[in-house]
Amino acid sequence: MAGLAFDFPHLASEPLCVADFHVGGAIMPLGQSPWASRRVGYVTGGSFEGPRIRGEILPGGGNWSTSGEIAPGQTAGTFDARVLFRTHDGATIFVTYTGRSVISDDVSAAFRDPARADHVPSADYYIRIAPVFETADPRYAWLNGVLAVGCGHRTSSGIRHSIFAIL
Secondary structure (H helix, E strand, C coil), X not given: CCCCCCCCCCCCEEEEEEEEEEXXXXXXXXXXXXXCEEEEEEEEXXXXXXXXCEEEECCCEEEEEEEEXXXXXXXXXXXXXXXXXXXXXXXXXXXXXEXXXXXXXXXXHHHHCHHHHCCCCHHHEEEEEEEXXXXXXXXXXXXXXXXXXXXXXXXXXXXXXXXXXXX
């Protein structure tokens, strides 16, 4: 495989939106099953804004996550999230996303504490998502064909994802 050349030098992207998810109450730990340590976080609202879309994140969604130790002192997590976006002009967009997080034990306590979350630099942890958009509204039908990726940053009210469309 030496000398293998990729057809594209890089993946081009453009900003799609910044989504601020508000998570209500404490994250509900389900505990350690035979397969993983599971938790549920409920989305109580939020907002999103980008060059072509903006609106509110409706209450009622959630993130069903799993986590496990990948190295001593380091935990990796997976996301399984579902939320509804309502655009400023009334369209409903179903958003699902999977993703990964990696957080070291020395950052974990501050990361999980809403009072300290805004003060933890995003360079101290890793959160990446791959959202998929679905809508029946013809004004936003273009979203049905978008491949997107995002980077997450913990906030005092939940999490902020900067989401990009891959061109």
